[in-house]
Amino acid sequence: MEFFEGASTVRLRSIHNTYLVADEYSQHVRLDRDGSCGGARWTVEIFTYIGEQRRLRLKSFYGRYLAAHRTETTFLNLTGKKVFQEAPLCFGPRVNWLPLRDGCRVRLKCVFDQFLRANAGPPPWRNSVTVDTPSFPYTRYWILWDVEFLETPAHPPVSPVHICGGASCSSSTVASDAAAASSITIQYKVADDAGNVDESSGRRTLTFAAGGSIAMLKRKLQEETGLVNIDVCSRSPTDSSLVPINLPPPPDCPHIQVVVVKANSNGESHPFSVLSFLGQQ
Known part of the structure; x- marks a missing residue:
């Protein structure tokens, strides 16, 4: 979740250097190399889920939420389940995402325990987005995303704190350890x-x-x-x-x-x- 802490608007960039983009006039979600369009902007909503677990919602520039479908597929069940934009008045748990750190990138896991995946290959798979669990070594990177901050509230820097007890803990030791x-x-x-x-x-x-x-x-x-x-x-x-x-x-x-x-x-x-x-x- 630390990738999204303090962010109000972000872009998500896939391993293919394409951006997650929402269509304006439909529920469709796709990939596009143009990250400057409004559809590439996603508003971050962090909330507390069941059992004090924190989850994430991503609202598109057009007011709809990134969602994963439990059963509906996109391409003959070959590349996972459908990803789309859910209207704000009828969304449920399928708009909830759990960010999981993977090195210095992030995976986004949906409520069905599958991951947001940027597809590649010939049409119609190219530039499509699904939720899936990678089954081949070369596709394991397809579920990794870079988070680009577009709007971030200003926060003062947090000073490191060193707790030390006893006379043997000198100020120079505290300073060097910190x-x-x-x-x-x-x-x-x-x-x-x-x-x-x-x-x-x-x-x-x-x-x-x-x-x-x-x-x-x-x-x-x-x-x-x-x-x-x-x-x-x-x-x-x-x-x-x-x-x-x-x-x-x-x-x-x-x-x-x-x-x-x-x-x-x-x-x-x-x-x-x-x-x-x-x-x-």
Whole structure:
């Protein structure tokens, strides 16, 4: 649930670099590479479910809720159950989703214990969305989503707390322990002007405050590299391409690997100014 904490509006990006998009004039939900359209915006509603369990609802830009059908299939029962937009006056548990962290991405499990899946392949499967449980190794990544914040309420940073008792616990010990617990190690490489990365060279490292924003990380890397206009990227697990990052590194990931790319590079990195965190390598 931490992926959605404090967010009011998000976009969901699949492993195929397509966005979850709601149709305006129907209940249909699909994938689209254009994440700038209104249909790619989802309002986050976090609520308490049975037994004090927290769940998530995602309301589309058009006022309907992302829902999973228990029995109805989309393509001859080949790619799981139907995903659609449910009207707000008649929704039930099928609009409830449980976010489950998977590394530095998220899986969305519906009430039927299946996962929101971005399909690929030839039409009509391409750009379709279903709920399913992956049955092949190569499809296990299809249920992973990146969460991109569009609107986020401002929250003051939370200072780390160290509880210590006894005379042997000095103030310097408290300070060093707190600093160690509130920092992560960023390992990075710098791509050349063509966007290529020398994989045989070693990685540079820097220490970054856990919980810091991606803008702070970008400024830190600018200071370290001397570059001005950069993108911070990570490797896609499917094809090893460089994909930009826009969420801060999770504070519980002590070591993160990234690639610094000049924003005007013509290589394999996408020239986005918006970044999205894809995780460890």
